[in-house]
Amino acid sequence: MNRSFLILPILVLTPLVAANSAPTVTPKPKVVAPAVKAPAAIKPKVVAPPATNAKVPQVKPPRIKPPAGMDDHDHDHGATGTDPNKPIDPVGDSLDFLWKQSDVAFHEGDYPTAVKIHRAIVTLDPTDTESFGVGAWLLWSMEKKSEARDFIDQGLASNPNDAEMWNVAAQQYDLEKSFADAKTAYLKSVELSKGKAPELLRRRLAHSAEHAGDLALSEQTWTDLVREFPASDVDKNNLARVKNLRNKPVE
Incomplete structure (x- = not known):
C-alpha cells in the first residue's frame, strides 16, 4: 500500500497544531500619571502700619488685693500679716x-x-x-x-479654788469608779461655781451621788434641776427613777 499520501497531510497539519497550542500573552495597559497642576503663587497680605497719631490702648494688669490685715508691703515680702504692734x-x-x-x-x-x-x-x-x-x-x-x-x-x-479643776478631778474619779471621791469633787465644783453651775455638772453630781449610795442627795439634785429646767425630759426621767429606788423596799 502506498503510504506517501498519508505523510503529506501529517506534515501539513503539524505546524497548525503547534501554532494553536502556543500560550496567548495579554499586553499590560499603559499607566499614565495624572497631570499635577502647579499651585498658584500666594501673595503676602500687606497690613498698613497704624497712623503715627493713633493711640495704642494700655492694658493695666489687675491688682491682687492682699488678705485682710496685710498691706502691700507685707504681701510683697511674704509676711504673715500679724499685728506689728502686738507684743511677743x-x-x-x-x-x-x-x-x-x-x-x-x-x-x-x-x-x-x-x-x-x-x-x-x-x-x-x-x-x-x-x-x-x-x-x-x-x-x-x-x-x-x-x-x-x-x-x-x-x-x-x-x-x-478653781471650779473647773474640781470638775476635772471628779470626772477622773468617775472613770476610776471612785464614786465617793467623785461626789465630793462634784460638790466642791458646784460650790465654787457660786450658783452658776451648769446643768451638765449638776447632772454628774446627781449620778455620782447615786453611785456612791447617797440617794437623798441624788434626788434633791434632780428635783432642783426639774424645777429650773421644766422642759427637760432627761431630768424628769432621772428624778422619777431615783424616787423609785428610794421607795423600793429593802430586801
Whole structure:
C-alpha cells in the first residue's frame, strides 16, 4: 500500500497544531500619571502700619488685693500679716505649739509622748486645768492609775479654788469608779461655781451621788434641776427613777 499520501497531510497539519497550542500573552495597559497642576503663587497680605497719631490702648494688669490685715508691703515680702504692734508672748506661743504637738502624738497613738507634753504644758501654765485632765486620762489609759491620780492631785494643789479643776478631778474619779471621791469633787465644783453651775455638772453630781449610795442627795439634785429646767425630759426621767429606788423596799 502506498503510504506517501498519508505523510503529506501529517506534515501539513503539524505546524497548525503547534501554532494553536502556543500560550496567548495579554499586553499590560499603559499607566499614565495624572497631570499635577502647579499651585498658584500666594501673595503676602500687606497690613498698613497704624497712623503715627493713633493711640495704642494700655492694658493695666489687675491688682491682687492682699488678705485682710496685710498691706502691700507685707504681701510683697511674704509676711504673715500679724499685728506689728502686738507684743511677743513666748509662753503663750509655746503653749499653743505644745498643744498641737500633743494632738499629733495622741492621734498617732503615742500616749507616752503626749503625757510628757502635758507635763511640760502644766509646768509652763499650772492653771491649765484641761491639760491636767487630758494627761490624767492618758495615764489611766496606759494602766498607770496611781500616776493619773498624782497628776490630778498636782492640779488640785495648783488650783484649789478653781471650779473647773474640781470638775476635772471628779470626772477622773468617775472613770476610776471612785464614786465617793467623785461626789465630793462634784460638790466642791458646784460650790465654787457660786450658783452658776451648769446643768451638765449638776447632772454628774446627781449620778455620782447615786453611785456612791447617797440617794437623798441624788434626788434633791434632780428635783432642783426639774424645777429650773421644766422642759427637760432627761431630768424628769432621772428624778422619777431615783424616787423609785428610794421607795423600793429593802430586801
